[in-house]
Amino acid sequence: MATHSQSAQIxxxxxxxxxNPSHRNLYRLFFLRCVMIIxxxxxxxxxxxxxxxxxxxxxxxxxxxxxxxxxxxxxxLKKLSNISDKELLLQLxxxxxxxxxxxxxxxxxxxxxxxxYLLPLTVAAVALKREYAWLLTAIAVACYSTLVFxxxxxxxxxxxxxxxxxxxIHLVGMWLGFVVSAGIIAFFxxxxxxxxxxxxxMLASIREKSLESERMLALGTLATSAAHELGTPxxxxxxxxxxxxxxxxxxxxxxxxxxxxxxxxxRCKEILSSITRDAGKGRADAGHGMALSEYLQEAIQRWxxxxxxxxxxxTLNENIYNPLIFTDKTLTQALQNLLDNAADxxxxxxxxxxxxxxxxxxxxxxxxxxxITAEVAKHLGKPFFTSKSEKxxxxxxxxxxxxxxxxxxxxxxxxxxDGGVLTTVTLPLKKLKVSQ
Numbered sequence: 001m002a003t004h005s006q007s008a009q010i011x012x013x014x015x016x017x018x019x020n021p022s023h024r025n026l027y028r029l030f031f032l033r034c035v036m037i038i039x040x041x042x043x044x045x046x047x048x049x050x051x052x053x054x055x056x057x058x059x060x061x062x063x064x065x066x067x068x069x070x071x072x073x074x075x076x077l078k079k080l081s082n083i084s085d086k087e088l089l090l091q092l093x094x095x096x097x098x099x100x101x102x103x104x105x106x107x108x109x110x111x112x113x114x115x116x117y118l119l120p121l122t123v124a125a126v127a128l129k130r131e132y133a134w135l136l137t138a139i140a141v142a143c144y145s146t147l148v149f150x151x152x153x154x155x156x157x158x159x160x161x162x163x164x165x166x167x168x169i170h171l172v173g174m175w176l177g178f179v180v181s182a183g184i185i186a187f188f189x190x191x192x193x194x195x196x197x198x199x200x201x202m203l204a205s206i207r208e209k210s211l212e213s214e215r216m217l218a219l220g221t222l223a224t225s226a227a228h229e230l231g232t233p234x235x236x237x238x239x240x241x242x243x244x245x246x247x248x249x250x251x252x253x254x255x256x257x258x259x260x261x262x263x264x265x266x267r268c269k270e271i272l273s274s275i276t277r278d279a280g281k282g283r284a285d286a287g288h289g290m291a292l293s294e295y296l297q298e299a300i301q302r303w304x305x306x307x308x309x310x311x312x313x314x315t316l317n318e319n320i321y322n323p324l325i326f327t328d329k330t331l332t333q334a335l336q337n338l339l340d341n342a343a344d345x346x347x348x349x350x351x352x353x354x355x356x357x358x359x360x361x362x363x364x365x366x367x368x369x370x371x372i373t374a375e376v377a378k379h380l381g382k383p384f385f386t387s388k389s390e391k392x393x394x395x396x397x398x399x400x401x402x403x404x405x406x407x408x409x410x411x412x413x414x415x416x417x418d419g420g421v422l423t424t425v426t427l428p429l430k431k432l433k434v435s436q
Contacts, residue, residue, distance in 0.1 A: 023077055025127035026077055026083050027077060028123050028127060029088065029123045029127070030073045030074065032119045032184065033066060033069070033070050033095065036119055037063060037066050037067060037070070039116065039180060040063055040113070055105045058106075059106070069095075069098075073091065088128060089136070092120045092136055093139070096143060099116055099117060100147070104147060104151050105151075107151060107152075108147040108148065108151020108152070109151065110153075112174055113177065115174075115177035115178075117143070120140070121133075122184060124136045124137070234265055234268055234269050234272070235269075238265050241261060244258055245258055260308070263305065289324040290324065290325065290327045292324075292325050292429075293316055293319075295325060296354055297316070300312065302332070302336070303335075303340075307339070310343040310348065312349075312350055313349065313352070314351075314352045315351075315352070315353045316354050319355070321356070321358055323358075323434075324433065325432040328432075331403055333403070334400040334404060335400075337396035337400045338365050338396070338400055341396055341397065342423065345367040345370070346367035346368040349368060350365065350366065350368070351365070352366075356429065360427065361426075361428075362425070363425040363427075366416055366423070367420045369419075371416075371419065380397055380413060407427055407431045407432060408428050411424070412424045
C-alpha cells in the first residue's frame with residue numbers, strides 16, 4: 001500500500017513538473033537529492049560492514065537534514081505557486097553546506113564521495129540563470145579547496161581485505177562516482193534534449209496556428225467585403241426578376257425557371273446577410289439546441305434547395321439516442337461544402353449515410369465521379385487549391401477542415417473501391433451537445 005501511494009505521489013509530481021517550468025526545476029533537485037541520500041546511506045552501510053569507524057552523529061545529522069529538506073521540497077511541489085530562482089538557489093546552497101559538513105567529518109577531499117559536489121551544480125546549470133550558476137560553482141570550489149586543508153581524517157579508508165582480496169576503498173568510491181555521474185549526466189542531457197525538441201515542436205505548432213489565424217482573418221475580411229459589394233447587384237437582380245415575373249405571367253414554363261432563379265437570389269442574399277449578422281458570435285449565440293437527426297435533415301434540405309437537380313440519397317440510422325446539439329451555422333456550411341464538392345463531381349446522384357452513438361457522429365458522402373489522383377490528394381485541404389478546372393475557389397475543403405478542427409473532428413477523402421470519392425466526417429459529440 002505504501003509503495004502504491006509513493007508511486008501515485010511521484011506520478012503527480014511528474015504531471016506538475018510538465019505543466020510548470022519552475023516546478024520542473026525543483027523536481028530535478030528533489031530527484032538529485034534523493035540520489036545523494038541513497039548514495040550516502042549505501043556508502044555508510046558498506047563502510048560499517050567493512051568495520052571502518054565512522055562518526056555516526058555528523059552523518060546522522062547531515063542525512064536527517066537532507067531528508068527533512070526533501071520532505072519540505074515534496075510539500076512545496078504540491079503547491080501551484082511559482083518557485084523563484086532565489087528559492088532554488090537557497091536550496092542548492094543548503095545542499096552544498098550539508099555535503100561540506102559531511103565531508104569534513106569523513107576524510108575531507110580524500111572522501112571518495114566528494115564527486116557529489118557536482119550534483120547541485122548540475123541542477124544549477126540547468127535551472128538557474130548564469131550568475132547564480134557561477135556563484136554556486138565558486139562556492140563549491142571554495143568548499144572543496146577548504147576540505148584539502150581542514151578535515152577529520154578516517155583510518156583504514158584506503159586498503160581493506162575482503163574474502164582474500166585487497167580492495168582500495170577510495171578507488172571503489174571513484175568508480176561509484178563515475179557510474180552515478182554518468183547516469184545523472186545521461187539523464188539530464190536526454191531530458192534537456194527532449195525539452196528542446198518539445199519546445200521546437202511547440203513553436204512550429206504556434207507558428208502554424210498563427211498562419212492559420214492570419215489566413216482565416218484574411219478570408220473573413222474578404223467575405224465581408226464581398227458581402228458588401230455583392231449586395232447591390234443582387235438587389236438589382238431581384239428587382240429585374242420581379243419585372244420578368246410580371247411579363248412572363250402567361251408563360252408557365254419560363255415562369256417556373258424564373259422562380260428557381262429568384263429562390264437562388266434570395267438564398268444568396270440570406271448567405272451574405274448571415275456573414276455580417278453572425279460574424280464573431282459564439283456558438284451559444286449563433287445557434288440553438290436541436291435534435292441531431294432533425295439538424296441533419298434540415299441541413300440536407302437546405303442543400304437540396306440549392307441543388308435541386310442532383311439526386312441525394314440519404315440513410316440516417318434509426319438510433320434511439322438522439323441528443324440535443326448546438327446548430328452552429330459554420331458546421332452546417334461545412335457539411336454543405338462537402339455535398340457541393342460531391343455534386344460537382346457527380347451531378348446526377350450522390351449518397352449520404354449518417355450514423356452516431358453516444359460519443360461520435362460519422363457521416364459518409366459518396367460521389368460517382370472520376371476520383372482523386374495522388375497529386376490532388378497531396379494538396380487537398382490547402383487554401384485556394386482546387387481540382388476543378390473551370391469553377392471553384394479552392395476553399396471548400398479548407399474551410400470544412402478548419403471548422404471540424406474546432407470540434408476535434410476529422411475529415412478523410414479517399415477513392416471508393418467501386419469508383420468515385422468517399423468523404424468521411426468523424427465528429428465527437430461532446431463539444432456539440434447541449435448541457436442537460
